[in-house]
Amino acid sequence: MTFDIQSKDQNSKARTGVITTDHGKISTPIFMPVGTIATVKSVHQRELLNDIKADIILGNTYHLYLRPETDILQKAGGLHKFMNWPKNILTDSGGYQVYSLSERRKITEEGVKFKSHIDGSMHWFSPENVMDTQRLIGADIMMAFDECPPYPTDYQYAKRSMHMTHRWLERCIKRFDETEDLYSHQQHLFPILQGSTYKDLRQESAKYIVAKDMPGNAIGGLSVGEPNEKMYEITDMVTDIxxxxxxxxxxxxxxxxxxxENIALGIDMFDCVMPTRNARNGMIFTSEGSINIKNLKWRDDFSPLDKDGTTWVDHEYSKAYVRHLFTVNELLAKQICSIHNLGFYLKLVRQATQHIEAGSFISWKTKMIDQLQNRL
Known part of the structure; x- marks a missing residue:
């Protein structure tokens, strides 16, 4: 895997670049649509390719391990072939799902014992078998197994959790180095930085994972309930390391x-379920602000979803029509809004790239944030 920095903003840490793997190039900054269980919900792969133009999507190790199970993925030749996706895939390690299953799991030094959210059956994740699982999935970029502490959490718990994540990282790297790629493309391992919202722990964790000299680095344990200002503060600090x-x-x-805000702080890669989850509930993001398309005010608004939209749905369907689809519980409503929101997110990071290259990123960002705060 290579990463070539193309341009840097003179007034922030923002930069543009290109990640290259065996499945192609990824222009950064990039937003990765979340394909939890071998699908980005409500969106066809051809729409991801041709309309949204995603270079990479994310799969979830925990969910793929439970369904369809790794033996099916192996028989299919890996997740790329199973879901007919020709570009890059990143898999998380399942650490966040461990965090979210607080009533269904037990964490020890050896790993995590947890109950399936599907049928209550017992399962086991360790640094070693999480590496094996991601090998079988066939992701281009794999994540190390970590514990994501809740927010808020006390200092001593955050410290113990971080050190255990570091020890798990050692085991992940060892297992990764002992095993081979399965599907004729090279896989790459990223460590995850932890430490809750404690500056000294975050600094320690950042220095620890940097010393491992892996091809990329991830920041975990943020966006779990802490104030946005704290997220930005931690991100700003660790991107200096x-x-x-x-x-x-x-x-x-x-x-x-x-x-x-985080592109300005030097972040290159993002993922989140928000664009598709919110879409399925009728919230869409536009260049003028966010819209709850279910609201009565859109009942007779025949203007396009977003006059500056980039996907076909933005121009072919009106607000009134999409609101109607929601009122009659038509599945097409969720599909249209999901395509729109993902298209908006990918357009946003591409616009950021253009403004970083042009030297106008900060002034554009300020203007965009003012517009994005609007509730229409």
Whole structure:
């Protein structure tokens, strides 16, 4: 995997670049649509390719391990072939799902014992078998197994959790190095920086993972309930430590405003379920602000979803029509809004790229954030 920095903003840490793997090039900054269980919900792969123009999507190790199970993925030749996706895939490690299953799991030094949210059956994740699982999935970029502490959490718990994540990282790297790629493309491992909202722990964790000299680095444990200002503060601090010549991935973030603020702080990669989850509930993001398309005010508004939209749905369907689809519980409503929101997110990061290259990023970002705060 290579990462070539193309341009840098003179007034912030924002930069543009290109990550290259065996499945192609990824222009950064990039937003990765979340394909939790071998699908980006409500969106066809051809729409991801041709309309949204995604270079990379995310799969979830925990969910793929439970369904369809790794033996099916292996028989299919890996997740790329199983879901007919020709470009890049990143898989998370399942650490966030461990965090979210607080009533269904037990964490020890050896790993995590947890109950399936589907049928209550017992399962086991360790650094070693999470590496094996991601090998079987066939992701281009794999994440190390970590514990994501809740927010708020006390200092001593955050410290113990971080040190255990570091020890798990050692085991992940060892297992990764002992095993081979399965599907004729090279896989790459990113460590995850933890430490809750404590500056000294975040600094320690950043220095620890930098010393491992992996091809990229991820920041975990943010966007879990802490104030946005704290997220930005931590991100700003650790991007001063993480190497500039490697991609930086902020996990689980976030709103369109969060993307812009963190691009300014030197982040290259993002993922979040927000654009598709909100779409399925009738909330769409536009260049003029956010819209709850279910509201009565759109009943006879025949203007397009977004006059500056980039996907076919933005111009072919009116607000009134999409609102109607929601009122009659038509599945097409969720599909249209999901395509729109993902198209908006990808357009936003591409616009950021253009303004970084042109030297106008900060003034554009300020204007966009003012517009994005509107509730229409």
């Amino acid at each position: 993480l190497p500039k010549e490697k991609p930086r991935y902020l996990m689980g973030v976030g709103t369109p405003i969060d993307l812009l």
